[in-house]
Every structure is written in C-alpha cells, then in structure tokens.
Amino acid sequence: MNDRFLAIDWGTTNRRVYLLDRAGSVLETFRDDRGVLAVGPGGFADEVAAIRARMGDWPVVAAGMVGSQRGWALVPYLPCPAGADQIAGALHEVAPRTWIVPGLSDPRGDVMRGEEVQLLGAVHAGLAPADALLCQPGTHCKWARMADGAVASFSTSMTGEMFALLKQHSLLAEFLGGPVADGPAFRAGAAASADPALLTALFGVRAAALLGLRAVEDSAAHASGLLIGSDVRGAGVAAGSDVFLLADPMLGALYTAAIAQCGGRAHLVDSHAAFVAGIAQIWSLVRDR
Amino acid sequence: MNDRFLAIDWGTTNRRVYLLDRAGSVLETFRDDRGVLAVGPGGFADEVAAIRARMGDWPVVAAGMVGSQRGWALVPYLPCPAGADQIAGALHEVAPRTWIVPGLSDPRGDVMRGEEVQLLGAVHAGLAPADALLCQPGTHCKWARMADGAVASFSTSMTGEMFALLKQHSLLAEFLGGPVADGPAFRAGAAASADPALLTALFGVRAAALLGLRAVEDSAAHASGLLIGSDVRGAGVAAGSDVFLLADPMLGALYTAAIAQCGGRAHLVDSHAAFVAGIAQIWSLVRDR
Numbered sequence: 001m002n003d004r005f006l007a008i009d010w011g012t013t014n015r016r017v018y019l020l021d022r023a024g025s026v027l028e029t030f031r032d033d034r035g036v037l038a039v040g041p042g043g044f045a046d047e048v049a050a051i052r053a054r055m056g057d058w059p060v061v062a063a064g065m066v067g068s069q070r071g072w073a074l075v076p077y078l079p080c081p082a083g084a085d086q087i088a089g090a091l092h093e094v095a096p097r098t099w100i101v102p103g104l105s106d107p108r109g110d111v112m113r114g115e116e117v118q119l120l121g122a123v124h125a126g127l128a129p130a131d132a133l134l135c136q137p138g139t140h141c142k143w144a145r146m147a148d149g150a151v152a153s154f155s156t157s158m159t160g161e162m163f164a165l166l167k168q169h170s171l172l173a174e175f176l177g178g179p180v181a182d183g184p185a186f187r188a189g190a191a192a193s194a195d196p197a198l199l200t201a202l203f204g205v206r207a208a209a210l211l212g213l214r215a216v217e218d219s220a221a222h223a224s225g226l227l228i229g230s231d232v233r234g235a236g237v238a239a240g241s242d243v244f245l246l247a248d249p250m251l252g253a254l255y256t257a258a259i260a261q262c263g264g265r266a267h268l269v270d271s272h273a274a275f276v277a278g279i280a281q282i283w284s285l286v287r288d289r
Numbered sequence: 290m291n292d293r294f295l296a297i298d299w300g301t302t303n304r305r306v307y308l309l310d311r312a313g314s315v316l317e318t319f320r321d322d323r324g325v326l327a328v329g330p331g332g333f334a335d336e337v338a339a340i341r342a343r344m345g346d347w348p349v350v351a352a353g354m355v356g357s358q359r360g361w362a363l364v365p366y367l368p369c370p371a372g373a374d375q376i377a378g379a380l381h382e383v384a385p386r387t388w389i390v391p392g393l394s395d396p397r398g399d400v401m402r403g404e405e406v407q408l409l410g411a412v413h414a415g416l417a418p419a420d421a422l423l424c425q426p427g428t429h430c431k432w433a434r435m436a437d438g439a440v441a442s443f444s445t446s447m448t449g450e451m452f453a454l455l456k457q458h459s460l461l462a463e464f465l466g467g468p469v470a471d472g473p474a475f476r477a478g479a480a481a482s483a484d485p486a487l488l489t490a491l492f493g494v495r496a497a498a499l500l501g502l503r504a505v506e507d508s509a510a511h512a513s514g515l516l517i518g519s520d521v522r523g524a525g526v527a528a529g530s531d532v533f534l535l536a537d538p539m540l541g542a543l544y545t546a547a548i549a550q551c552g553g554r555a556h557l558v559d560s561h562a563a564f565v566a567g568i569a570q571i572w573s574l575v576r577d578r
Contacts, residue, residue, distance in 0.1 A: 077500070109497045140460075140492060156496065157488035158459070165454045170447070171429075196485035197523025199446035199516065203429060207445065208398045211366070227488065234486025 002287050005059045006051060007279040010066035011114060012036050016272075019055045024280030028055060036065045044072035048098055061283050063101035063275075064114030067092065077105035083150030084120050084278070088285035101282065106154050115142045116151055118246050118271050121278025123149045127269045128244040135235070135243050136271070137228075137251040139164070143235040159231040163224060172202065175209045178217035181250075182257040185218035189225020190258045193233060201226050224254065232258045239263030246271035291576050294348045295340060296568040299355035300403060301325050305561075308344045313569030317344060325354045333361035334384055350572050352390035352564075353403030356381065366394035372439030373409050373567070377574035390571065399444050404431045407535050407560055410567025412438045416558045417533040424524070424532050425560070426517075426540040428453070432524040448520040452513060461491065464498045467506035470539075471546040474507035478514020479547045482522060490515050513543065521547045528552030535560035 004027070007018040013035040019028040039047055048060055067075035075092040082104055091099040103113030115136050122128040123146055130149040136142040139160040145152045167176040180186070192201055205223045208214040214222060232255065237243060241264035245252050248271075256266040293316070296307045302324040308317040328336055337349055356364035364381040371393055380388040392402030404425050411417040412435055419438040425431040428449040434441045456465040469475070481490055494512045497503040503511060521544065526532060530553035534541050537560075545555040 105496075105500055107500075109493045109500060109502050111496045111499055155486075155489050156492040157486065158492045159488050161459060162488060162491075165458055169454055169458045170450060195523075196487075197444075197446065197519075198485075198487050199448050199451060199520055200444050200523055203445040203447045204398045207394075207400045210400055211394055211396075211398060213398050230486075231488055234484075234489055 002059060004056065005061060005283050006055060007276070008060065008062040008066070009114060009275050010036060010062045010064040012065045017051055017055070018276060019058070020276065020280055024276060026276055036068070036071045045095060048095070060098045061101065061279055063117045063279065067100040067103060067113055073100060075100050075102045077111055078102045080104055080106050080154065081147065081150050081152045084124065084281050084285060087116065088282050091286060104151055110155050112142055112154060112156070117278035117282065118274040119144050119146065119151055121276065121281060122244060122246065122269050122274040124281045125273060125277035127274055133241065133243050134246065135255060136246045137255050141231055155235070157231045157234060159227050163227055166202065166223060172206050172223065175206055175216055175219040176223060178220040180220050180224045182253050183221060185221035186225040186254065187257060187261060189222035190229030190261050193226050193229030198226065198230050225258070228254050228258045229261065232262055237262045237264045242267065244269050246274055291348060293345065294350060294572055295344060296565070297349065297351040297355070298403060298564050299325060299351045299353040301354045306340055306344070307565060308347070309565065309569055313565060315565060325357070325360045337384070337387055349387045350390065350568055352406045352568065356389040356392060356402055362389060364389050364391045366400055367391045369393055369395050369443065370436065370439050370441045373413065373570050373574060376405065377571050380575060393440055395443050401431055401443060401445070405440055406567035406571070407563040408433050408435065408440055410565065410570065411533060411535060411558050411563040413570045414562060414566035416563055422530065422532050423535065424544065425535045426544050430520055444524070446520045446523060448516050452516055455491065455512060461495050461512065464495055464505055464508040465512060467509040469509050469513045471542050472510060474510035475514040475543065476546060476550060478511040479518030479550050482515050482518030487515065487519050514547070517543050517547045518550065521551055526551045526553045530554070531556065533558050535563055
C-alpha cells in the first residue's frame with residue numbers, strides 16, 4: 001500500500017514528522033525534540049516503529065542528520081550538481097520500507113544534510129524559480145545556486161553558530177545581552193561589514209561600548225548586523241540580486257534587511273511547504289519503480 | 290630615593306615585575322599568575338606591599354588591566370595620538386608613590402591597556418622606527434601605527450580568542466586537535482583568507498575534513514592560517530609593507546609567514562625589552578618633576 005507515506009525531517013536536535021497522501025498533501029504532522037542526538041545509536045528502529053504505531057504502517061522517507069555518522073546510518077553524500085532524480089536514485093534503504101535521503105556535497109568543499117529537500121521542493125512547488133539563489137539562514141547558513149531545478153553548487157557559513165559562540169563564551173558576552181532585531185543598530189553593523197576585517201569589527205563591539213560610542217543594549221543587534229552582513233556579502237549578493245529565503249520570521253527579517261542594504265531583493269519562501277513538496281517529489285520518483 | 294623603581298606589567302591572568310635602575314637596566318625580575326582576576330578588588334595594596342617587601346621600598350609604576358574596572362582603579366583611556374609625554378602626564382597615583390599607566394583609546398572605537406608601553410618602548414629603544422606599523426599578536430591582536438614615536442592609531446582583532454572559541458566550543462572543535470605550525474596547511478589557510486568570506490571558509494574546515502579533501506590533523510593549522518591571514522590582510526599588510534612584530538616565537542613564526550604571503554616583511558622585536566624601555570622612558574619623564 002503506497003497511497004500514503006511518512007516523511008521525517010530528522011535533524012540534530014529536533015524532528016518533524018508528516019503523514020502525506022499520494023498528492024503530497026499533509027494529513028497529519030507533529031514536531032518534537034527526538035532529534036538524532038536524543039535518540040542515539042541503536043534507537044532509530046524503535047523510533048520509527050513508534051511513529052508507525054501512531055500514524056499508520058506506511059513507507060518512511062527520512063532526511064537530515066539521521067543519515068550522518070551520528071544518525072541511523074552513514075549515507076554517503078551525493079556530489080553536486082544533483083536534482084530530485086539523482087537523489088531518488090540514491091535513497092538508502094536502512095530497514096524494510098524505510099529510506100534515508102542522501103545529503104549533498106559540493107566538491108569545492110562543503111556538505112549539507114536535509115536542506116537539499118527544501119531546496120528542491122521550493123523550486124518544484126513553484127516557490128522559487130528553477131534558476132535562482134536560495135538562502136537557508138540558521139546555525140549554519142546555506143547558500144545554494146539552483147540551475148534548471150537542481151542544486152548546482154552551495155556554500156555554508158557559520159553565521160548563527162558564530163553569534164552563539166560570541167554570546168556564550170567570548171569576551172563580548174557581557175555586551176551581547178540586548179535584543180536582536182532589524183533597526184538602526186543592526187543596519188549600522190550590516191553596513192560596517194563592507195570592511196572585510198571582521199575579526200577587528202567584532203572586537204570593536206566591545207570597544208565601542210566601553211568608550212560610550214554605542215549603547216550597550218545596541219551591541220547585540222550591531223554584532224548580528226556585522227555577521228549577517230558579512231554572510232550576505234560573502235555570498236556575492238549585490239545590486240539587483242534576487243535571493244529566495246527559507247527562514248523563520250525573525251531571521252527572515254534580518255536577512256531581508258541585510259540583502260536590501262547590498263541592493264538585493266529578498267523573497268520569503270515557506271520552508272515547511274518546501275520540505276513537503278521536496279520529499280513528496282522524491283517519493284513520487286521512487287514509489288512506483 | 291628615586292634611584293630605582295619597580296615596574297609591573299599587570300595583566301588579566303599574569304603579571305611580570307621588574308626592579309629597574311635609573312638607567313632602565315633590569316636588576317631583578319619575576320613572573321607569576323597573580324593577575325588582576327586572581328588578586329580581585331581590594332587586594333592590590335597588599336600585593337604591592339608584598340612586592341616592596343621582597344624587592345625594596347621603591348616607587349611602583351604599573352601598566353595593563355590593573356587600570357581597568359576589574360583592576361585596582363579605573364584609569365580613563367588617553368585618546369590617540371599619544372606619546373610618552375602624554376602618558377607620563379596622565380599617570381594615576383593610586384596610592385603613595387604608586388602609579389598606574391593609563392590605557393589608550395582610538396576615537397574610531399578601540400582600546401588597549403598595557404600594550405602602549407611596549408609600543409612606545411620599541412621605538413624608544415630603537416627596536417622599531419619612529420614611523421612604523423607594529424603588531425602584537427595574541428588573544429586580542431593589536432595593530433598600531435606609530436608616527437614620530439607616538440601611537441597615532443590602532444585597531445584590535447580577536448584572532449587568538451576566535452581560534453580558542455572554535456577549538457573549545459564550536460562544531461569545528463573535534464577537527465582542531467592537530468598541531469599549529471607554519472607549513473603547507475597553515476600557508477594554504479593564509480592564502481585562502483584572501484577570500485573575505487571568513488565565516489564560510491571556517492565552516493569549510495569541517496567540510497573538507499568530512500569529504501577527505503584535507504587530513505584532519507592539518508585542520509587546525511589551516512584554520513589558524515585562515516584567521517591569521519585574515520587578520521594580516523585586514524590590517525592592510527601588502528607588498529612592501531614592513532611590520533614590527535612583538536610576539537612570542539610561535540606566534541612570531543605564524544605571523545611572519547602570513548605577512549610574507551602578502552608580500553610584506555616581518556621584523557621580530559623582543560617584547561619584554563620593549564616593555565622595559567617603555568616603562569623606563571615614562572618613569573624618567575615623571576621621576577624628577
């Protein structure tokens with residue numbers, strides 16, 4: 001019975017499970033914190049059995065860090081360029097009627113697991129053009145160049161992780177307790193990121209607070225502007241660039257502002273809808289073979 | 290009796306104490322871990338009394354974080370440009386016959402405490418020209434532009450702290466256990482730092498290891514090359530630049546290699562000799578007034 005299937009976006013700390021019908025419509029979904037690290041080695045088969053007991057005994061297709069060394073099984077990266085056909089042809093059957101989507105590698109030296117499903121789905125669902133620059137902000141921000149609906153190349157910047165490192169562990173920590181939102185302090189930071197000396201600009205956050213050049217409560221927004229501005233410029237966004245953003249509202253607003261400051265235009269894409277469209281497309285290519 | 294004096298280079302985690310004669314020669318010196326954080330508020334007078342009991346009841350001149358909010362007393366920053374005359378005129382008498390050297394600020398948004406003594410001393414002792422670019426690598430790397438023997442301007446990059454953050458707390462941590470030394474991996478990282486997308490290049494350290502593009506044991510040297518190369522380029526080092534380095538042998542070798550890769554020339558300066566020359570010069574301007 002292949003009328004329905006279960007799709008799992010199974011990341012490091014969270015997972016989201018969908019029951020989808022043949023057309024790719026969501027019949028039921030839930031999200032919890034049973035990510036790869038919480039499940040641990042040996043626990044994945046039981047997890048999937050519990051999901052089937054709850055949502056029905058359907059085929060399962062999982063994507064994300066579940067396919068990494070810390071996950072259920074290490075599924076080799078598929079090198080770019082790669083489209084839905086290549087991915088569907090490389091699904092890893094980890095257990096009966098249970099598949100893991102391979103992550104992608106960029107031979108220049110980059111990797112992703114899980115984001116590829118959103119990227120392909122965004123184009124497949126018509127949320128982004130077949131030839132476009134897509135951006136997935138977060139702990140590790142992905143920038144993907146799509147060509148003819150496939151992932152042509154991509155790069156990752158550790159923008160979100162860097163902000164967290166600075167806020168939690170650095171000498172700047174005591175200055176980074178303020179709010180982060182689009183506004184003058186964020187935009188000043190994004191503008192200052194045009195100077196490539198990022199390590200100097202970051203130290204300057206502390207110095208400016210000590211010297212009274214900037215209110216301490218503006219420091220976090222300024223630092224965020226520096227990092228996101230540096231990320232956007234490093235990705236080559238310039239006047240006239242269109243960027244399709246798969247982001248939550250907060251990061252979406254920050255990246256939209258930083259992209260606009262470089263003269264580009266941001267277009268927000270629903271990342272959950274993109275995942276569903278992508279996994280349904282991949283499954284449709286496998287289902288009946 | 291002003292024939293001799295005690296100079297203290299009193300930093301956050303360590304201090305070095307010198308007994309100097311009128312000519313600025315070192316009669317006796319020791320280093321220990323009684324830095325500002327270990328001494329704590331209220332403990333400084335006793336520390337100085339203990340030093341005098343050990344080395345003689347001489348005037349004391351201290352520099353470094355001892356003049357910060359966490360130190361003995363908050364001594365206001367002296368704005369650049371500033372030379373030995375300005376600093377000598379702004380010593381803070383924190384107790385009888387006991388002075389703290391003010392730190393410097395760059396009005397563009399930067400601060401230092403303690404490094405200014407080395408900078409002035411390097412020029413005063415003839416270890417660096419009166420008009421030169423000086424660099425003090427470390428947790429927070431200082432780049433100072435000297436003009437006519439005074440500190441004209443400076444900037445700080447958090448190069449060393451960033452490496453430590455990445456090694457201790459980031460997703461890269463597991464890849465950064467290898468040795469850091471000048472060699473092919475370090476130089477490749479320094480060359481790659483010509484691309485300003487530092488946040489992407491750093492993520493690439495992990496990706497390259499996962500993909501087998503670079504040996505894991507080379508990752509730390511490569512990341513160090515990225516950070517130090519970015520630091521050197523951000524400071525404007527280019528073909529024909531002369532940089533006077535106040536560094537320990539390990540960092541001195543790394544910065545020398547990165548500076549050479551940019552076409553510059555590094556000149557190593559003994560930072561302890563520079564501190565002694567600087568504090569003796571400052572004291573000579575105060576002593577007899």
